[in-house]
Amino acid sequence: AQSVSQHNHHVILSEAASLELGCNYSYGGTVNLFWYVQYPGQHLQLLLKYFSGDPLVKGIKGFEAEFIKSKFSFNLRKPSVQWSDTAEYFCAVKWRSGGGADGLTFGKGTHLIIQP
Amino acid sequence: DGGITQSPKYLFRKEGQNVTLSCEQNLNHDAMYWYRQDPGQGLRLIYYSQIVNDFQKGDIAEGYSVSREKKESFPLTVTSAQKNPTAFYLCASTTYSGANVLTFGAGSRLTVL
Numbered sequence: 325a326q327s328v329s330q331h332n333h334h335v336i337l338s339e340a341a342s343l344e345l346g347c348n349y350s351y352g353g354t355v356n357l358f359w360y361v362q363y364p365g366q367h368l369q370l371l372l373k374y375f376s377g378d379p380l381v382k383g384i385k386g387f388e389a390e391f392i393k394s395k396f397s398f399n400l401r402k403p404s405v406q407w408s409d410t411a412e413y414f415c416a417v418k419w420r421s422g423g424g425a426d427g428l429t430f431g432k433g434t435h436l437i438i439q440p
Numbered sequence: 441d442g443g444i445t446q447s448p449k450y451l452f453r454k455e456g457q458n459v460t461l462s463c464e465q466n467l468n469h470d471a472m473y474w475y476r477q478d479p480g481q482g483l484r485l486i487y488y489s490q491i492v493n494d495f496q497k498g499d500i501a502e503g504y505s506v507s508r509e510k511k512e513s514f515p516l517t518v519t520s521a522q523k524n525p526t527a528f529y530l531c532a533s534t535t536y537s538g539a540n541v542l543t544f545g546a547g548s549r550l551t552v553l
Contacts, residue, residue, distance in 0.1 A: 333480060356540055368483075368530065368544040414482060418540040427473050427498065428540060432482035 326352045328417050330431035337405055338439050345400040345434050347415030356418040357398040358428065359389055363411045371413070374398065385409070410438045442467045444545035446531050451550045453525075461516045461548045463531035469543070470536050472514035476500060477528040477547070486529075489514055518550060525552045 331346035349355065359371040372383025379391040389400045398415060412435050416428040444465045453459045463472065471490045475483040485498030489508040503522025508514050514533075518525045528549050532542040 328482075330482075358541070360544075367546050368532075370541060373541060416483075426496065427475075427485045427488050428542060429485075430475075430483040432480055 326350045326417070326419055326429060328415055328429050328431040330413075330415050330434050332434050333432065334435050334437075336437045336439065339407055340404050343400070343402040343405045343409070343436070345413055345415075345436070347398045347400065347431060349396050349398070349415075349417045349429075351396060352419040354420045356420065357389075357391060358416040358418075359383065359387070359398075359400050360414045360416060360430075361411050362414070368414070371400070405436075405438050407438045407440050409436060411436060444531055444533060444543060446529075446545035446548050448548060449546065451548060453550065453552050455552055456520045458520060459518050459525075459550060461518070461529055461531075461550070463514045463516065463545060465512050465514075465531075465533045465543075465545075467533060467543060468511070468535075469533035470511070471534050472508070473532045473534075473542065474498075474504075474506065474514070474516045475530045475532065477530055483530065486516065525550060 327350045329348045357374040360368050361371045362368045371387050372381050374381045374391045382388045387402050391398050412433050414433045415431040418428050447462045473488040474486040477483050484500050486504050487506040489495035495506050495508050505517045528547050530547045531545040534542050
């Protein structure tokens, strides 16, 4: 079965530190890649996405992610985190070979805590 | 404002009772989904529906049932056959041209006592 792995389940950083959250997915052909964020008490919302083209994509709130095809990775980065970045982050993948609208496969999530 | 409305937000039920969670969208989206979120488990797909009167099982469909009688509505029933029903349930939707960008509701938290 196709799978998505997020390396860190809990990350604690101080404000202004740099952030990198790892995401790897299993081989299965062409993919669409996503990062979603769930702030405390809020809806799950899209942070950024990659479909094709430039492998470095920028999202909301200063986040970016890089697609490295040879490593099956789509790591999320932010140069300087803020207290308001405290949230749960989910990597998600859609393998295009699956066809149709059969949903995304999500990683287990990374709970990020930013200390003031 | 367009969006997805899930109700109820919190639900408590006794073991052995069926419960139905509501999901309504006014986004005119074609496809709708139900995910289950558990701590440390991420989101797992329960059921999805691409068109009215049609739906497909996801990865963890056992103990759940759905219907799609209207484009805007996709209710989920958690039956007594679901062995571990206490969880956070998320409904989502997308258009066929949306390239799988899902819009999520606020979720329903079910606790079985």
